[in-house]
Amino acid sequence: MNRHINKVAVIGSGIMGSGIACHFANIGVEVLLLDIVPRELTDAEKSKGLSLEDKVVRNRIVNTSLATALKSSPSPIYHKKFADRITTGNLEDDISKVADTDWIIEVVVERLDIKKQVFEKLEKHRTPGTLITTNTSGIPIAFMSEGRSEDFQQHFCGTHFFNPARYLKLFEIIPGPKTKPEILAFLEGYGEKFLGKTSVLAKDTPAFIGNRIGTFGIQSLFHLVRDLGLTVEEVDKLTGPVIGRPKSATFRTVDVVGLDTLAHVAQGVYENCPDDERREVFQQPDFINAMLEKKMYGSKTGQGFYKKEKGKDGKSTILTLDLDTLEYRENKKASFASLERTKPIDKVIDRFPVLIDGDDKASKFYRLSFGALFAYVTHRVPEISDELYKIDDAMKAGYGWEHGPFQVWDAIGFEKGLELIKESGQEAASWVGDMKKAGIGSFYSVKDGATYYYDLDKKDMIAVPGQDAFIILDNIRESKAVFRNKGVVVEDLGDGILNVEFQSKMNTIGSDVLSGLNKAIDLAEKDFQGLVVGNQAANFSVGANIGMIFMMAVEQEYDELNYSIKAFQDTMMRMRYSSIPTIAAPHGMTLGGGCELSLHADKVVAAAETYIGLVEFGVGVIPGGGGSKEMALRASDTFRKNDVELNVLQEYFLAIGMAKVSTSAYEAYDLGLLQKGKDIVVVNKDRQIATAKAHALLMAESGYTMPPRRKDVKVLGKQALGMFLVGTDSMEAGHYISDHDKKIANKLAYVMAGGDLSEASYVSEQYLLDLEREAFLSLATERKTLERIQHMLKTGKPLRN
Template sequence: MTRKIKKVAIIGSGIMGSGIACHFANIGVEVLLLDIIPRELNEIEKAKGLTLNDKVVRNRLVNDALTASLKSSPSPIYNQKFADRITTGNLEDDLHKIKYVDWIVEVVVERLDIKKSVFEKIEKFRTPGTLITSNTSGIPIKFMSEGRSEDFQQHFAVTHFFNPPRYLKLFEVVPSAKCKQEVTDFLMMHGDKFLGKTAVLAKDTPAFIGNRIGIFGIMSLFHVVKEMDLTIEEVDKLTGPVIGRPKSATFRTIDVVGLDTLVHTANGVKDNCPNDEMRDQFVIPDFVNKMMENKWLGSKTKQGFYKMTKDAQGNRDILSLDLNTLEYRTKKSAKFATLELTKSIDNVSDRFKVLVGGKDKAGEFYRKSFAAMFAYVQNRIPEISDELYRIDDGLRAGFGWEHGPFQIWDAIGVAKGIEIMKAEGHQPATWVTEMMANGETSFYTVKNGATYYYDIPSKSQVKKPGQDSFIILDNIRKSNEVWKNSGAVIEDLGDGILNIEFRSKMNTIGGDVLAAINKGIDLAEKDFQGLVVGNQAANFSVGANIGMIFMMAAEQEYEELNMAIKYFQDTMMRMRYSSIPTIAAPHGMTLGGGCEISLHADKVVAAAETYIGLVEFGVGVIPGGGGSKEMALRAQDLFHKGDVQLNVLQEHFLTIGMAKVATSAYEAFDLGLLQKGKDVVVVNKDRQIAEAKKHAVLMAEAGYTQPVKRKDILVLGKQALGMFLVGTDSMEASNYISAHDQKIANKLAYVMAGGDLSEPTRVSEQYLLDIEREAFLSLCTERKTLERIQHMLKTGKPLRN
């Protein structure tokens, strides 16, 4: 049968339940969110004379939980309007409604008796054949399904989301013993294709895959910290971005997740895995027990390993916990010679050999921690997974690691990893020794653009499943490279489509990237049929190379700067008016110039997690690569009659003037940065390049026609300019903006109004580009603009001067 998910019921509205409800709403699914009724009235309800029978009281817990979730930051929902897809209710009055849903997800408290009671109630109303899953993070599935009907058990599985459900990609699927294979296959497919997750098939073992290995890594680290007498700042320095982990590293991550959550999971493994050879690593250290006693649980209790305070002047100060004295102190800086050696190594995987070879404390730390991790993961096969790649997928998707344990081991070298393990008292597993004896020297290989992994039963490299719907640029770059320079690589994606992949630092846009875009268009127009601009780095692009702009402006090389800005503008116009379809594939931070590239593509295939905006005001200028022009053009395309024109133009003006950044691709439609009916959103970023290629092929094969340059743009002249100037003058007078803010805003107003024309006039794009460039250059002559650019370069933060 073809199964479609149109409506789901979420049972339990806590942090996870509400988060999962929001994420289903994100992908267009209708959600019924249910929870228990309150046992007593609160003070407000008593004052209003309400009773426990009133609907508003009976739904109070679920409504309060959902409201709190929607107000939380970062937001669990792509667009606040999507919350309308969620209907709330309670388990006494509304449980019968689950008979109309396609999937029931249980997210109640982690107690087996409560879960079994909920399942018993659910079965009274559940329609046979309906999917029923639990979001448990560790209760054995065989216990939860005891006593349930055959049909219930055939459609029952664990679907373990990680918190927060919108942002963490891991989706562990654990089928029950009687679960139909078609149900398991559907859950894996739906998690990947529709929920945008990395779906990992796991076994019914304590903590499954992600938490079993991830929590081991943290608990093992606790012991290393005490053994080596490291500070929490030192550990967070060693376990953060330098090894491809989140900035929150180890201790800050624990504070965010909650120390109690960590302890609960660690105890679960210790108590339920008597044969785990490293079970002692899951024993809670004394300093953690003391923190639990003190309720120092992290962000939820305002203090954990870090504590936020304010000094006498009201300035924020972050204190760190001394693990020896358990007293808070001023944060200390952490510096290691080994880390200095990696500063010039951009590719994280290339750093591991350097790190484990370090002669200082850092090197010793990496050897100890990686040796323990390698020893642990090798022995979890086949206990928690039959395939090693599932362990790597789980850690990358659930804990935000750039590389999983076996990938790190590969980067160091399998033989070197074994050497490090032995030096720390660990022995390689039999299957690892056999692998090396058989001449297989790595866990992964890349062949014909696909990833292969070492399959233990067959003792051979086997193609990793599920890749056919992905294009992995790392796998095709060497074999499919068409052209490259220092800032970008052009790859052949097949079927006549080229891809331009930025490779500059943070994917900033300078002359080399612009040259690559022009070269890509040249090549595509001559020998191919379409072009994608996309990459698979953390962010699409943080914008133009402002360091180059600063140097030119500081040296007063205005002619060179003028030519550089014109080159950017001309490149954007080539994207817009080439003879082949151009597709932009933005994701992550897509700021300034990165946004302008997206604005000028024929189509945008955006990842749902795209944070896009024209943020040039933060460095004292206006968008100069066609962004100001484009927003004026888009505003006029929405014009109707009368003062509506001014309202539309003002909205687009404020998008730039307030440096608004969409917090998702869906919000970008509201800001006019993406266009409804033309641009599309992909929830699973892994599918983005393949999806962009698909659209390029479709447009080319449908008979793409080269667009005609626009000369019909209606600008409002003095009518709009006057409105803008009055507004900025009022804002400056009320100290809402600075005098320099006003100057920048007035320059933008001039461009978007089309100058001080006496009446509404039709103009060309080139006309708007010329006055945009003139305004940009004039702002670059201002001292306060140079101060803003310099401050951004030094601190990464905007300056308001």
């Protein structure tokens, strides 16, 4: 039976329910969002003479919750207009509407009695065969379906989204006692393909997979931090980006989630897992109990491990909790010798052997915490999952870890990991000994581009299922590379399609990357059919190497700088004018030069989470790699009969002048950075390279021919230039922009107007590129531009001077 999801009902409109509703709306599904009816009027409602029978009152809870979610930052919705796909209602007047839905998702309060009451009501209106799931984070699935019909139980299971539903990829699927296997298979596939999630089939055990391991990790640190005498800042320094974890690390994450929430989950594990060999870890140490008593829950109560306080000058400062006194104090900078030794190591996975191999407090912390974690996860297989890779998948997708615990163990080394377990006073599960006896020294291996993992039942390495839909660059980089330099690796994706993968820091675009791109195009034109530019790092590219630009400008090597800018422009034009189709696959931060590259590809296959924009104003210049030219060209292509062309051009001008960055790929269409009918968006980033390859192949096999070079770009000359100059004068007079901002904007205006031509004219792309390069060069000679670049290099933040 083919099952299609056209409409879902989400029951419960709290933070989680509204987030789930928004994410279904993100992917084009119609959503019915229901919540309870208020039992009393607010003062505002009384003053308006409303009654409890008025619809606006009866839907107040759901409408308020959804409105709050839509205003939150980061936004749960890809585009504001997608919220129109959500219809609200209440559980008394509108519950019968669930009969017309394909999937009902319960997201009410975490109380079994209330959930069972909701399911009883829903069953009276649910159409047989309709999916019905719960988003519980820990209540046993078996308990919730008791007393329900056979059809209900066969189509019922847990579908645990992680908050925020748009951004965290973990989608745990937990079967009930009678859930049909085909329902589980459908949900796994739907989660991956449509919701863009990492679907993980979990067992019906307390806290499932992600929260069982994640809560253990945090609770373990609570106990360890006092033993080692570490401060809050030190733990967050050690457990953040340096080991591939989110910036919020440990204590900031707890503040956001809520200490009370974490304690509730930990208590649930303690009470319901009597055989857990580390059960005592889930009991709270004294300082946590004291915080709970004082309601120091974190962000929700205004104080937790951190507290924001306003000084007499009105400025806010972040204070840190002293774990010994439970008093707040000024933040102290944390530094460790072991961390200093990892600074030259760009890849997180390569840092772990160095981090555990020191003699300072940091190395001891890593040895003990990793040892405890390694031991714990071995005992959870097969308790919470039969396959060890699912634990790694859950931690990466649900907690934002770059590498799961078994992957970290592999990076450290099998025998070394066993040493850490012993040092932490723990023992690994017996199956790890079976591995050792069999001579298997890693949990993962790669063969013929596929990932294999150690299977407990077969006592051998077997392939991770479901890899056919993905291309994993880590798995093919060594075996399929056809060219490499310091900036790129060019891989053969098969079927005549090459991929260019950036390898520079933050994937910046410098001379090595440009050289590699040109080489890839040469290779593709000679022996292949198409080219993809894509990678699987955190970000596609943060733009041009501004450090290189700064050095050339400071040394006044203007001829060399001119040559470098022209090389960038020429490479972008080769992306557009080559004999093979070029596909850009942007994701994450796609800024400046990264955006310009995408603008010049034949097609863009963007991940939904793409934050793209031309941000060069922040460093005192205009887009110089064809971006300014391209926005003028796109404005020209947008002109329609009877348009006020100046207004159209102004929108493209402002996209650059205000350094606008999309908050999703869908917003990029509004900015003119993606083009409807040509560029596409994929929700699951893991599928992006495979999808880009498929489009390159389709274009090649459909008879791709090189497009003719454009000489028909309509520019408006003095008419547009005058309007822009008046606008920048007004902005400066109103103190909205600085004198240097005005200078940059006027340079951009000159380029996008096509110069001071006396009337509207048609010009070539090269004409605009020459204007763009001249403007970029002149700005690069300005002292204030150099100050901006230097400030960005030092702080990572723009300077307004």
